[in-house]
Amino acid sequence: MLTTVVGSYPVITGCPESIAEKIKASLGRFDPFEAALDLAVTDQVQAGIDVISDGQVRGSMLEIFAQTIPGMGLDGKKPVIEGKIIPSPYSIGAADLKRALKTAGKLSPAFRKEEGLFHDHTFRDGFKGVKGIITGPTTLALSSLIKDFYNKENREEIIIDLAWALKKEAEYLENAGAALIQVDEPFLSTGMADIKTARKALEIIRRNLSIPIAMHVCGDLTGIWEELLQFKVDILDCEFAGQPKNQQILENTELNGKKLGLGCIDSKTDEIESNKQIAQILEKGVEVFGEENIIADPDCGMRLRSREAAYSKLEVMVETVKWLS
Numbered sequence: 001m002l003t004t005v006v007g008s009y010p011v012i013t014g015c016p017e018s019i020a021e022k023i024k025a026s027l028g029r030f031d032p033f034e035a036a037l038d039l040a041v042t043d044q045v046q047a048g049i050d051v052i053s054d055g056q057v058r059g060s061m062l063e064i065f066a067q068t069i070p071g072m073g074l075d076g077k078k079p080v081i082e083g084k085i086i087p088s089p090y091s092i093g094a095a096d097l098k099r100a101l102k103t104a105g106k107l108s109p110a111f112r113k114e115e116g117l118f119h120d121h122t123f124r125d126g127f128k129g130v131k132g133i134i135t136g137p138t139t140l141a142l143s144s145l146i147k148d149f150y151n152k153e154n155r156e157e158i159i160i161d162l163a164w165a166l167k168k169e170a171e172y173l174e175n176a177g178a179a180l181i182q183v184d185e186p187f188l189s190t191g192m193a194d195i196k197t198a199r200k201a202l203e204i205i206r207r208n209l210s211i212p213i214a215m216h217v218c219g220d221l222t223g224i225w226e227e228l229l230q231f232k233v234d235i236l237d238c239e240f241a242g243q244p245k246n247q248q249i250l251e252n253t254e255l256n257g258k259k260l261g262l263g264c265i266d267s268k269t270d271e272i273e274s275n276k277q278i279a280q281i282l283e284k285g286v287e288v289f290g291e292e293n294i295i296a297d298p299d300c301g302m303r304l305r306s307r308e309a310a311y312s313k314l315e316v317m318v319e320t321v322k323w324l325s
């Protein structure tokens with residue numbers, strides 16, 4: 001069984017230490033987030049995670065995209081839409097993804113393209129890589145204040161324009177070496193989203209991609225599970241530890257050829273789960289779908305956890321997966 005993360009990791013920024021870094025800082029070119037990214041990657045690799053992220057250290061899942069996509073902006077921390085949304089002429093996350101690959105490759109040869117099972121779509125054991133993460137168009141559109149250009153009553157046009165902008169970002173990430181693209185759509189479980197438009201948007205993003213695509217949805221899924229199964233994605237990644245009622249879904253469903261990202265640790269608390277607690281959730285998934293169709297991961301991003309808790313949670317999850325394999 002493979003292991004992964006949803007994405008974000010506690011952010012511990014760096015200070016300039018070497019002379020070269022101090023010179024960079026004096027010129028305003030020191031990037032404190034590089035240290036945060038390296039730490040997130042190092043912790044994930046050392047905990048034994050197979051498909052890691054760059055830690056999404058540069059801001060929240062909304063800020064990172066709203067501050068870069070043309071037509072969007074930030075009002076404080078609130079995303080706003082103030083003009084026609086078009087694809088960005090440069091990538092939002094490709095440089096960080098490349099750095100994550102390089103940092104991981106130094107720690108473990110399995111993350112090096114020439115040695116790992118890169119771009120192996122079967123997700124066999126031994127597969128290692130860095131995922132490219134995109135905040136979904138529906139979640140971005142529903143989180144934003146519409147100031148100009150679009151009709152406030154009809155968000156479909158915004159969602160579709162965002163899908164084309166995010167499709168370009170998915171291509172940048174694929175070219176940078178992403179093992180897969182994950183689209184985060186937490187708003188699909190809120191009851192506010194138009195699922196049909198969300199599905200159409202996802203199909204735009206996945207068009208012509210040669211790497212697999214995953215969709216992450218957290219929250220209570222009991223009312224929308226059947227609709228989520230209709231999305232054309234390779235992996236459906238959901239929360240099961242912090243939303244125990246989602247576990248009922250596992251009892252009577254099929255995956256329609258998808259893999260299931262089975263959230264088995266609660267990302268809303270620093271409390272560390274026991275092996276037994278994690279095993280109970282994973283065993284349920286394995287029993288119904290088979291080990292080869294389950295990917296173990298936390299429920300959601302871990303940005304708000306302490307670094308110690310985030311690391312320990314990953315470590316105990318990997319340990320449990322090894323016991324079960």
Ligand SMILES: [Zn+2]
Binds near residue numbers: 006216218300301
């Ligand atoms: Zn989530």
